[in-house]
Amino acid sequence: MRFLQKVGVFILLLAWAIACSQEENGADAIFYNGQIYTVDANFTVAEAIVVEDETIIFVGATYDAMKFADSNTKQVDLQGKTVVPGLTDSHCHFLGIGKRAYYLNLDGSISLQDFLDRIRTEVEQKTDDDWIIGRGWIEEDWPEKKFPSSYDLDKISQTHPMLLTRADGHAIVANSKAIQLAGITHTTPDPAGGRIERDVKTGKATGIFIDNAIDLIRSIAPSDTTPDMVRKFALEAQKVSFQYGLTQLHDMGIEWPRVEILKEMYESGELKIRLQCYISDIGDNPDTLFKNGAEVGLYKNRLNIRGIKCYMDGALGSRGAALLKPYSDTGGSGLILTKENELYPLIREATEKGIQVATHAIGDRGNRLALDLYEKALQEIPADLRVNADPRHRIEHAQIVAPEDIPRFQALGIIPSMQPSHAIGDLHWAVRRLGKDRMLRGYAWRTLVDSGCILPGGSDAPVEEGNPMIEFYAATVRKDTTGFSTEDWHRDLRLSRKEALQMFTSWAAYSVFEENVRGNIEKGKLADFTVLEKDLMTCPEEELFKVGVEMTVVGGEIVYHK
Ligand SMILES: [Zn+2]
Structure with a gap:
């Protein structure tokens, strides 16, 4: 009986050891069933890639790749799709790419509605109350042929400050949040060489800032270099x-x-x-x-x-x-x-x-x-x-x-x-x-x-x-x-x-x-x-x-x- 107990313990230990060793042997990931252009010296085409510790440990047929699997291996079916070595861009400007993507592109807006729709989409993608900064609108291209206003923008958001520059760079439209952050009131004078457009009846800023007045808003917006x-x-x-x-x-x-x-x-x-x-x-x-x-x-x-x-x-x-x-x-x-x-x-x-x-x-x-x-x-x-x-x-x-x-x-x-x-x-x-x-x-x-x-x-x-x-x-x-x-x-x-x-x-x-x-x-x-x-x-x-x-x-x- 004691002998059998010992054998039992031994078998349990053995099973545990095998399980452990399999865990160690199994690869991190197997990508299989692909059309893989390896771009090796012979331009070999393969079906599967096995990955361990961020490195390729096997390239070849799906059947052979599966031998590296255990229960912890991530298995990804490539569904016959084409695979190429990780693409590289050998000349670009990393932060410039980010800047372009980060700011809203308003080029080619065809109407006030189109302009506002693009801003709304941008606002929906922001998670916090980030500034909405964009560029490229031309009201002359719109059937309305009139400037957008803070009133239009406030309907989209009153929490995200907005600064949207006209294509020529000589005018911006801001929303009430941005105007408020800039501390602009009825009594703020026009700076030399600039104009704050105002409502003729109330004297309130309409959101349009021309030439040197642009800096009143831009100077409080986040700088590109922070x-x-x-x-x-x-x-x-x-x-x-x-x-x-x-x-x-x-x-x-x-x-x-x-x-x-x-x-x-x-x-x-x-x-x-x-x-x-x-x-x-x-x-x-x-x-x-x-x-x-x-x-x-x-x-x-x-x-x-x-x-x-x-x-x-x-x-x-x-x-x-x-x-x-x-x-x-x-x-x-x-x-x-x-x-x-x-x-x-x-x-x-x-x-x-x-x-x-x-x-x-x-x-x-x-x-x-x-x-x-x-x-x-x-x-x-x-x-x-x-x-x-x-x-x-x-x-x-x-x-x-x-x-x-x-x-x-x-x-x-x-x-x-x-x-x-x-x-x-x-x-x-x-x-x-x-x-x-x-x-x-x-x-x-x-x-x-x-x-x-x-x-x-x-x-x-x-x-x-x-x-x-x-x-x-x-x-x-x-x-x-x-x-x-x-x-x-x-x-x-x-x-x-x-x-x-x-x-x-x-x-x-x-x-x-x-x-x-x-x-x-x-x-x-x-x-x-x-x-x-x-x-x-x-x-x-x-x-x-x-x-x-x-x-x-x-x-x-x-x-x-x-
Ligand atoms: Zn370059």
């Missing part, structure tokens, strides 16, 4: 990015005080998106980075700070891009924004100290000068004297490059970081600025890839929309979204879908030294992936920019689900 607003913009930007299927952003030009706020948000778990911060070249921002050194892999590789954003020239639209030969329409050859004797020391010190430089260069003269400065630094600081032998300096935009400069990118290891949507916007008018000859080497993705370059893709949001599907479409189709193009758009410079997918996944990862960490769906990589409604490798080209995102996964966690 830590509180930075936090709000960051959360909005993260939300929008996850909706677009983005798992990492390369933030081009951020100042240290804001980085410190973002660090707090990662610390508290509010931020989950992966960010690669390129520090602004303004003031002593670069010196602080040189002093601190690169900060890599913070918060489980959510935040990396290892680069500086610099400017060589301006933009093509405003004729600021620096060209080797004058503009074809107006003459002039553009602007060099940073003097060589200011920019070169930065590039040199960065090359020495293991800091990556991302230089904005758009025109062929801007690109040549940037390549020259990089080349000089790489020669003066040989690889054995660098903290990072392969600094992978980048040129942002690289829109117009002289034919003789194309091979220099690959030869010097300089990465051209490009935004396909700029092309399908600019190509409408670029031929007038540049002439037919230069169009042959404008937005020359094909030429750069053929020369051996790795080409990270971005959107430059909020300058462009920031939807990676629009970028994918622009890169592979090279028509605008109505299907328009001309012979000057040189459609032969477009990329294959396979190449475009790499631009927003594995090539993006390479451009931030992460080719061994993420960027494709492989065992050992971070579990970032994007589930799409349609197969972007096979769907008709005109559907590409409308492909929706079903699910966004960062480190194995579903951070967005449609």
Whole structure:
């Protein structure tokens, strides 16, 4: 009997041990039954991904993936949907995206009612008594052809202060709450150069403030630069990015005080998106980075700070891009924004100290000068004297490059970081600025890839929309979204879908030294992936920019689900 008791206890212990070991063996999550483009070296297509501790531990068939399951494993049926490695935007402005999303866009309101409906929708989405700040109304476009008033706005909310700016910036309408907070009464005088519109009978402010009177309200509204607003913009930007299927952003030009706020948000778990911060070249921002050194892999590789954003020239639209030969329409050859004797020391010190430089260069003269400065630094600081032998300096935009400069990118290891949507916007008018000859080497993705370059893709949001599907479409189709193009758009410079997918996944990862960490769906990589409604490798080209995102996964966690 005693023996049997012992056996019984032993069996119980054994069962408990097996249960425990199964618990330990079971993976955190299994995503199965998908059409998974892994973007590995052989461009393998798989069915299932197994995740443990934010990392991919298996990629393959659903049947084999299920062997990693236990009762605690989260199992997600992908329902045959297309999965790609977590999309990355290699050039954007994180807080700018948030700011655009945070403020209400009133562009194109067609009537007073439409204007008020948009404000009502915005109010319904706010959880506390936040300010409602918006921009873009034009009463001339409305059948009423008269200014909105605080009376109209008060019907929507008397607790949210409102500040809504006319499209031209010369007038605002505020509600009673904002007027009250500003301490404006019947007796408040008009400031010099400004006017408070008043009711002719009662003398009460109507809510319309013109020119210099605008500041009476604006000065009490939250400033864009307070830590509180930075936090709000960051959360909005993260939300929008996850909706677009983005798992990492390369933030081009951020100042240290804001980085410190973002660090707090990662610390508290509010931020989950992966960010690669390129520090602004303004003031002593670069010196602080040189002093601190690169900060890599913070918060489980959510935040990396290892680069500086610099400017060589301006933009093509405003004729600021620096060209080797004058503009074809107006003459002039553009602007060099940073003097060589200011920019070169930065590039040199960065090359020495293991800091990556991302230089904005758009025109062929801007690109040549940037390549020259990089080349000089790489020669003066040989690889054995660098903290990072392969600094992978980048040129942002690289829109117009002289034919003789194309091979220099690959030869010097300089990465051209490009935004396909700029092309399908600019190509409408670029031929007038540049002439037919230069169009042959404008937005020359094909030429750069053929020369051996790795080409990270971005959107430059909020300058462009920031939807990676629009970028994918622009890169592979090279028509605008109505299907328009001309012979000057040189459609032969477009990329294959396979190449475009790499631009927003594995090539993006390479451009931030992460080719061994993420960027494709492989065992050992971070579990970032994007589930799409349609197969972007096979769907008709005109559907590409409308492909929706079903699910966004960062480190194995579903951070967005449609
Ligand atoms: Zn930019």
